[in-house]
Amino acid sequence: MLSERTQNTILITGCSSGFGLETARYFLDRDWTVVATMRDPHANVLPASDRLRVLELDVTDAQSIARAVDAAGPVDVVVNNAGVGLINALEGTSIDLLREVFETNTIGTIAMTKAFVPQLRERGSGVVINVTSSVTLRSLRLLSVYTASKAAINAFTESLALELEPFGVRARLVIPGGASETSFGANARANGRLGKDLPDAYADQLAQVTTGMQQPRERFTRSSDVAEAVWRAATDPSCPMRLYAGADAIAWAEAV
Numbered sequence: 001m002l003s004e005r006t007q008n009t010i011l012i013t014g015c016s017s018g019f020g021l022e023t024a025r026y027f028l029d030r031d032w033t034v035v036a037t038m039r040d041p042h043a044n045v046l047p048a049s050d051r052l053r054v055l056e057l058d059v060t061d062a063q064s065i066a067r068a069v070d071a072a073g074p075v076d077v078v079v080n081n082a083g084v085g086l087i088n089a090l091e092g093t094s095i096d097l098l099r100e101v102f103e104t105n106t107i108g109t110i111a112m113t114k115a116f117v118p119q120l121r122e123r124g125s126g127v128v129i130n131v132t133s134s135v136t137l138r139s140l141r142l143l144s145v146y147t148a149s150k151a152a153i154n155a156f157t158e159s160l161a162l163e164l165e166p167f168g169v170r171a172r173l174v175i176p177g178g179a180s181e182t183s184f185g186a187n188a189r190a191n192g193r194l195g196k197d198l199p200d201a202y203a204d205q206l207a208q209v210t211t212g213m214q215q216p217r218e219r220f221t222r223s224s225d226v227a228e229a230v231w232r233a234a235t236d237p238s239c240p241m242r243l244y245a246g247a248d249a250i251a252w253a254e255a256v
């Protein structure tokens with residue numbers, strides 16, 4: 001057991017779709033109390049349950065984080081899953097867009113972790129699970145900024161794990177491969193993060209990347225792979241620091 005309370009509680013960011021939504025369902029099915037957080041809360045995406053609470057949370061907003069800490073009460077496991085994608089050449093990426101990606105993927109994750117660590121340390125138990133990406137394992141074109149935002153969290157989490165370990169608090173990474181079943185690509189496209197303002201000189205590279213993304217793949221990641229990896233990170237104290245989620249991520253990790 002993670003805590004002395006009768007039911008363990010997990011708080012997950014970015015539960016409106018994709019990996020976060022599936023992870024919330026997975027833990028609800030296993031009798032955990034789930035605090036599912038969303039920028040725009042709508043409980044109807046999850047099955048009705050007296051163990052479910054839906055809270056508003058924007059990880060780029062310090063006041064929103066503080067309100068979520070107060071409203072959530074004691075939490076045993078924090079999953080930093082909220083994230084945004086960006087495909088563009090560096091030359092096509094405005095500094096404002098770069099900041100937006102880092103504010104969510106990097107600073108948002110670190111700020112959430114900082115907000116919840118005190119209660120975990122005081123109770124002497126708990127787990128912080130940060131969701132990054134297999135693109136941090138293999139360099140790919142037009143992903144320099146996105147990869148940097150996620151690789152920073154790999155390094156952050158591995159260092160943080162050392163300083164929290166003496167207090168009985170664990171930190172782990174879940175590293176998914178490519179998943180087309182989530183809203184990730186659509187959200188990037190809808191928010192001007194897919195090739196917007198790309199200089200013509202890079203047009204062929206973008207065409208190759210997007211064509212490659214549309215090809216059927218032998219190995220890929222399902223949301224259920226991510227939920228299972230989060231489950232292991234939350235419940236198995238002897239699990240490795242990095243949990244690869246999805247057949248493609250596992251193959252890439254083996255090739256490194």
Ligand SMILES: NC(=O)c1ccc[n+]([C@@H]2O[C@H](COP(=O)([O-])OP(=O)(O)OC[C@H]3O[C@@H](n4cnc5c(N)ncnc54)[C@H](OP(=O)(O)O)[C@@H]3O)[C@@H](O)[C@H]2O)c1
Pocket residue numbers: 013014015016017018019020038039040057058059060081082083084085104108131132133134175176177178179180182183184185187
């Ligand atoms: N899909 C992939 O191929 C893939 C591969 C590796 C890693 N990942 C990572 O996996 C995580 C989940 O992605 P996904 O594939 O499930 O994509 P998704 O369906 O787009 O889900 C992303 C979630 O993050 C939320 N979010 C975005 N900005 C936020 C903010 N400022 N505050 C709070 N929530 C915010 C979104 O909420 P809204 O509905 O409000 O936008 C959405 O719920 C991300 O960290 C992503 O980088 C994805």
